[in-house]
Amino acid sequence: AQSVTQPxxxxxxxxxxxxxxxxxxxxxxxxxxxWYVQSPGQGLQLLLKYFSGDTLVxxxxxxxxxxxxxxxxxxxxxxxxxxxxxxxxxxxxxxQAGTALIFGKGTTLSVSS
Amino acid sequence: xxxxxxxxxxxxxxxxxxxxxxxKPISGHDYLFWYRQTMMRGLELLIYFNNNVPIDDxxxxxxxxxxxxxxxxxxxxxxxxSEPRDSAVYFCASSPSxxxxxxxxxxxTRLTVV
Numbered sequence: 590a591q592s593v594t595q596p597x598x599x600x601x602x603x604x605x606x607x608x609x610x611x612x613x614x615x616x617x618x619x620x621x622x623x624w625y626v627q628s629p630g631q632g633l634q635l636l637l638k639y640f641s642g643d644t645l646v647x648x649x650x651x652x653x654x655x656x657x658x659x660x661x662x663x664x665x666x667x668x669x670x671x672x673x674x675x676x677x678x679x680x681x682x683x684x685q686a687g688t689a690l691i692f693g694k695g696t697t698l699s700v701s702s
Numbered sequence: 703x704x705x706x707x708x709x710x711x712x713x714x715x716x717x718x719x720x721x722x723x724x725x726k727p728i729s730g731h732d733y734l735f736w737y738r739q740t741m742m743r744g745l746e747l748l749i750y751f752n753n754n755v756p757i758d759d760x761x762x763x764x765x766x767x768x769x770x771x772x773x774x775x776x777x778x779x780x781x782x783x784s785e786p787r788d789s790a791v792y793f794c795a796s797s798p799s800x801x802x803x804x805x806x807x808x809x810x811t812r813l814t815v816v
Contacts, residue, residue: 633795635804693744
């Protein structure tokens with residue numbers, strides 16, 4: 590079955606600390622992986638995506654993610670978190686054009702001062 | 703481009719009433735998706751279209767839900783009759799044709815059925 594698991598429902602980090610959000614996927618074909626961010630009352634904004642090639646991908650707002658095929662993981666990282674990063678983060682997996690994205694349940698990030 | 707446009711942003715209706723949600727995809731995008739977001743179930747795909755044709759509607763919960771795409775620039779999601787358990791945020795997303803599906807989301811419609 591195709592699925593995405595985000596094990597952490599809620600994470601709190603201190604401003605300036607590093608961040609890692611976990612994502613594991615199950616997908617029968619070549620996976621294409623995405624991270625989206627959702628601020629309260631807003632739609633989903635694409636942070637970064639992995640299609641092929643270098644397994645470490647850079648995104649907007651200083652985020653990066655690493656694809657590890659052996660672990661079926663695509664964890665999101667940021668070296669230094671800012672208060673404005675507080676939001677909900679979604680990992681998603683998709684396939685070839687013509688397939689819909691499958692989303693994880695999301696991880697809510699809180700940033701403490 | 704203005705992005706994916708959804709209307710209304712908020713809708714409050716009484717149980718039993720008909721509700722119509724609207725979406726204008728990004729110009730030139732061939733795919734249109736409707737998702738529903740709830741606390742319990744997260745983001746669920748309801749239905750998606752390719753070139754105005756429904757491809758997969760297996761996520762539509764009941765016959766009370768229907769979706770149409772009469773042309774490349776407009777889609778509707780209709781619930782008739784509405785029930786309190788339909789309360790959720792409904793997102794429309796569109797995607798260009800190409801090698802991989804990458805979805806661009808609208809702001810969503812928050813539906814409350816009382």
